[in-house]
Amino acid sequence: MARRYGDRVALDGVSFSVEPGQTFGFVGPNGAGKTTTMRIILGVLSADAGEVRWNGSPVDAGTRRRFGYMPEERGLYPKMRVRTQLVYLASLHGVVAAEAAADRWIERLGLGDRAEDRVEALSLGNQQRVQLAAALVHEPELLVLDEPFSGLDPVGVDVLSGVLAEYAATGVPVVFSSHQLELVERICEAVAIIKDGRLVASGTVEALRGTGTGAIRVIVEGDPEIDVPGARVLDRGPNGWVFEGAGSDAILDAARAAGRVSYFAVERPTLADLFREAVK
Numbered sequence: 427m428a429r430r431y432g433d434r435v436a437l438d439g440v441s442f443s444v445e446p447g448q449t450f451g452f453v454g455p456n457g458a459g460k461t462t463t464m465r466i467i468l469g470v471l472s473a474d475a476g477e478v479r480w481n482g483s484p485v486d487a488g489t490r491r492r493f494g495y496m497p498e499e500r501g502l503y504p505k506m507r508v509r510t511q512l513v514y515l516a517s518l519h520g521v522v523a524a525e526a527a528a529d530r531w532i533e534r535l536g537l538g539d540r541a542e543d544r545v546e547a548l549s550l551g552n553q554q555r556v557q558l559a560a561a562l563v564h565e566p567e568l569l570v571l572d573e574p575f576s577g578l579d580p581v582g583v584d585v586l587s588g589v590l591a592e593y594a595a596t597g598v599p600v601v602f603s604s605h606q607l608e609l610v611e612r613i614c615e616a617v618a619i620i621k622d623g624r625l626v627a628s629g630t631v632e633a634l635r636g637t638g639t640g641a642i643r644v645i646v647e648g649d650p651e652i653d654v655p656g657a658r659v660l661d662r663g664p665n666g667w668v669f670e671g672a673g674s675d676a677i678l679d680a681a682r683a684a685g686r687v688s689y690f691a692v693e694r695p696t697l698a699d700l701f702r703e704a705v706k
């Protein structure tokens with residue numbers, strides 16, 4: 427898809443697909459076009475070119491009513507009480523048992539004590555939980571969240587990642603943007619990396635990280651010197667030594683000669699490494 431704002435190109439040929447039940451991370455530097463893409467998926471914004479398909483067919487308004495969206499600008503009614511708000515949103519989406527649905531998500535997100543509070547009186551993290559409940563209360567068939575983890579404390583991060591994983595496990599694709607790459611690497615099966623409105627990489631985290639860089643990290647108890655003939659030392663610090671340019675047998679033999687080997691593994695690039703490489 428493509429999209430301009432005036433003569434600024436926000437998206438230029440971004441294309442990717444998300445599988446049922448997949449947690450999909452959407453990453454890229456500030457201004458890369460993540461929010462624009464999500465708005466187009468949800469139909470809040472139209473694309474200048476391209477289309478959004480759902481189960482192979484172009485999405486229409488009826489399909490989009492079954493999507494759930496947590497926008498970056500967080501669209502809650504500040505004066506409305508948490509429970510009232512969720513019941514209202516559930517009914518808007520046509521949920522028959524709106525009250526039961528609201529209560530279920532209030533419970534699941536640990537908002538029981540806050541259900542009768544006005545949204546504006548909640549802490550930022552709790553407002554975020556309500557916002558998530560608002561995106562989930564009609565049990566959407568696709569969940570799209572714009573930076574849902576920003577501003578959450580570690581417990582909030584755990585609650586949210588648990589909810590997202592559980593929800594994806596029901597077969598629903600869960601797409602979210604984030605700048606927290608370690609988190610994305612930990613909870614996402616697949617990612618798309620965009621920069622300046624273009625897709626620079628996409629696929630499963632496993633495939634993108636590949637089978638290895640050819641470098642090997644080894645830790646020997648007591649951290650003695652390890653001499654591997656012919657190898658380059660890429661790193662040496664509290665997390666051991668990283669060698670490149672020698673066979674794994676040669677490295678292991680040298681490590682054993684130095685002492686008791688407590689760690690030995692092929693190095694793989696992290697998502698953060700891939701990101702830095704991709705957006706260079």
Ligand SMILES: Nc1ncnc2c1ncn2[C@@H]1O[C@H](COP(=O)(O)OP(=O)(O)OP(=O)(O)O)[C@@H](O)[C@H]1O
Pocket residue numbers: 431434435436454455456457458459460461462463
């Ligand atoms: N309403 C708008 N009018 C003009 N330009 C816009 C508008 N919305 C976004 N842009 C521009 O489009 C580009 C993509 O913005 P977008 O918000 O999609 O990026 P993003 O990847 O979500 O960024 P961030 O990580 O900072 O949230 C940016 O250059 C931005 O300045």
